[in-house]
Amino acid sequence: MPLEIIRIPVLSDNYVWLVHEPTSGETMAVDPAVAEPVLTEAERRGWKITQIWNTHWHPDHTGGNAAIKEATGCAITGPAAESDRIPTLDRKVGEGDSVRLGAVEARVLDVPAHTAGHIAYHFATEQAAFVGDTLFAMGCGRLFEGTAEQMFANMRKLEALGDDTRVYCAHEYTQSNGRFALTVEPDNEALVARMEEVNALRERGEPTVPTTIGLEKATNPFMRAGSVEELAERRAAKDRG
Ligand code: ZN
Numbered sequence: 666m667p668l669e670i671i672r673i674p675v676l677s678d679n680y681v682w683l684v685h686e687p688t689s690g691e692t693m694a695v696d697p698a699v700a701e702p703v704l705t706e707a708e709r710r711g712w713k714i715t716q717i718w719n720t721h722w723h724p725d726h727t728g729g730n731a732a733i734k735e736a737t738g739c740a741i742t743g744p745a746a747e748s749d750r751i752p753t754l755d756r757k758v759g760e761g762d763s764v765r766l767g768a769v770e771a772r773v774l775d776v777p778a779h780t781a782g783h784i785a786y787h788f789a790t791e792q793a794a795f796v797g798d799t800l801f802a803m804g805c806g807r808l809f810e811g812t813a814e815q816m817f818a819n820m821r822k823l824e825a826l827g828d829d830t831r832v833y834c835a836h837e838y839t840q841s842n843g844r845f846a847l848t849v850e851p852d853n854e855a856l857v858a859r860m861e862e863v864n865a866l867r868e869r870g871e872p873t874v875p876t877t878i879g880l881e882k883a884t885n886p887f888m889r890a891g892s893v894e895e896l897a898e899r900r901a902a903k904d905r906g
Pocket residue numbers: 721723726779798
């Protein structure tokens with residue numbers, strides 16, 4: 666049976682993903698910024714949270730760890746390289762490690778740049794990846810603790826997951842990213858069409874993620890950057906806003 670993946674919007678633009686594996690009954694929260702809405706949603710569905718998976722240390726990804734663990738006794742998995750900044754971690758993982766949610770298995774990818782130890786989780790059998798703040802719809806994370814070279818490598822690693830892979834990112838930044846993307850590639854027809862859809866969705870207050878690797882390959886100016894230098898220039902231009 667496939668995973669059930671529920672989007673929980675919290676704070677101003679964060680998404681916490683609640684992931685339920687029906688065979689075992691296990692449920693995990695990815696990057697719980699806060700506890701309350703996550704516990705409430707799980708309870709409403711009759712799901713017991715058994716795990717939390719963190720992608721990086723930022724408080725808007727780990728702020729709910731302690732309270733959810735306190736309420737449920739769940740086990741928390743996160744980046745080994747950031748364990749000193751995530752004191753609630755039970756299991757510390759990095760590139761190539763396997764993590765299980767009941768009957769399904771995910772592989773850990775190191776994707777440093779937004780933070781120095783940022784990781785992603787890829788469920789190959791589910792064609793799903795949880796990427797935190799590394800890849801966004803038409804965007805990528807800011808380079809707070811890493812380099813454009815690392816982010817360029819991350820883009821290659823993520824695009825290799827295959828076009829049909831669904832990408833669960835941690836923020837609703839799509840419209841702002843798309844406006845910037847259009848300044849880079851105003852004649853990209855796939856991008857123009859996507860922005861029309863995104864604008865319509867946002868007008869109705871609807872979410873625009875998950876995205877897919879295929880869609881990002883067609884429209885994301887950071888994934889489409891042809892060199893490290895080009896990615897660096899685009900990232901700097903977006904940061905200047
Ligand atoms: Zn972050």
